[in-house]
Amino acid sequence: MIARMRIFLLLLVVCAWQSPAFGQCAPGPDSPYFFRDLAEKRAEARIAEDRAFFDGLLSDAFAAKGVDGRPLSKQDFIAAELAGRGASMRRPFFAISNYTLIEHRQGYTVASYVLREGTTGDGETHPIETRVHEVYEVQGGRWRLASVESAALDVAGPAAQALR
Numbered sequence: 751m752i753a754r755m756r757i758f759l760l761l762l763v764v765c766a767w768q769s770p771a772f773g774q775c776a777p778g779p780d781s782p783y784f785f786r787d788l789a790e791k792r793a794e795a796r797i798a799e800d801r802a803f804f805d806g807l808l809s810d811a812f813a814a815k816g817v818d819g820r821p822l823s824k825q826d827f828i829a830a831e832l833a834g835r836g837a838s839m840r841r842p843f844f845a846i847s848n849y850t851l852i853e854h855r856q857g858y859t860v861a862s863y864v865l866r867e868g869t870t871g872d873g874e875t876h877p878i879e880t881r882v883h884e885v886y887e888v889q890g891g892r893w894r895l896a897s898v899e900s901a902a903l904d905v906a907g908p909a910a911q912a913l914r
Contacts, residue, residue, distance in 0.1 A: 785861050785886060786849045788893070793844040793867065796831050804828045809887060809894040817880060817902045827898070840871035857888040864903065879903035 788807070795803035805828070814822040822830060844867040853860040861884045868877040883899040 780854075782849070782851050782854075784893075785851065785859055785884075786846065786863070788886070788895075789846055789849070789861070789863060789865075789882070789884070790844075792831075792895075793846070793865065796867075797842045797844070799832050801828060801832060804831060807895050809889050809896045812894075812896060814898045815900070817900045840869035840876075842869050843867065859886040859893075860884070861886070 791803065792807065794800075808824055808827070810824075812824040812827065814824075814827040816822050816827075816830065844865065847864050847866070849861065849863040851859060851861050863882055865880045865882050866877055867880075868875060870876070879902070881901045881903055883901075884895060885897045886893050887896045888894070
């Protein structure tokens, strides 16, 4: 009986010791995964209408250009990010692809990616594709989003346009 308990305790210790090794760790603060994670958190904050996330992420001198090319102030950008979500029965979604760090040096990073987002429900999906270009800078010891430029992409693509 005592031998069985010792074996059980040994197995328990081995399992507990190895389990953290298989857990997922947060991305390093200067890795491409860190910045992609920030982009995903920003998309999640849009869905959750989390204004506090944007207030903490955006730098004091934040500048943005909307999809139409017009400049947006920090407050206008946050309002645009959170606009039109409401309590809809449709489920929001997002996906990030083609994530690239264009430039990455100490305290400064430029990233580019395609953001696919929209809503689905009632048998219909309404997607929007946007090319996003972000600049991050270290301010006060943490990475802050300094600027964003967005450009709308045609979801249907050239093949669908040829059929029109």
